[in-house]
Amino acid sequence: MNKYLCNYGLVGGIKLIIQLIRTRIFYRPARLIRFPIFIRGKKFIKFGVGFTTGVGVRLDALGSENKTQIEFGDGVQLNDYVHIGAIEKVVIGNNVLIASRVFISDHNHGLYNGDNEHSSPDELPAVRPLFANPVIIEDRVWIGENACILPGVKIGSGAIIGAGSIVTKDVLAETIVAGNPARKIKQFDRKTMQWVAVSRK
Helix, strand or coil: CHHHHHHHHHHHHHHHHHHHHHHHHHCCCCCECCCCEEEECHHHEECCCCCEECCCEEEEECCCCCCCCEEECCCCEECCCCEEEECCCEEECCCCEECCCCEEECEEECCCCCCCHHHCCCCCHHHCCEEECCEEECCCCEECCCCEECCCCEECCCCEECCCCEECCCECCCEEEECCCCEEEEEEECCCCEEEECCCC
């Protein structure tokens, strides 16, 4: 109790204790869900042990199939206002840290990489067919603030996604990417145990 009072003050400590109690009742085996949280399709979401969120997190499992669409490993932490949407599959591995205002989605309204009559500018965006491609985020990934992870992306273990990055392609394990679109800027060297800048040609 003293720890909570020191870190959050009296009112903040009381609010946190209430949130801990609500978490234990409604979101086992999560560690702490900070409210409000907005969830659609809760029965299609798997929460790992120690799952933690900031305020305003939005999770949308909207697929038509009766299966898990969003899956969290153990020790995952989502900070404030993270939005994850899935109609097929978003998998987040163990001990992943996601900063505030990150967007992750496995789907788009329309398909824009070929000849598709239902994705033309003449069609209303809201009624264009949804197309999905799974997103896989492996263990120990750190995703910086305001990043976007788009459909079909796989992020390898130990990777870091720079703040504000738009990730449209796979990210190799133990690399740092940044920018729009995200590009590799560093690679972890196991021999020297250091992050090494990638030369640009």
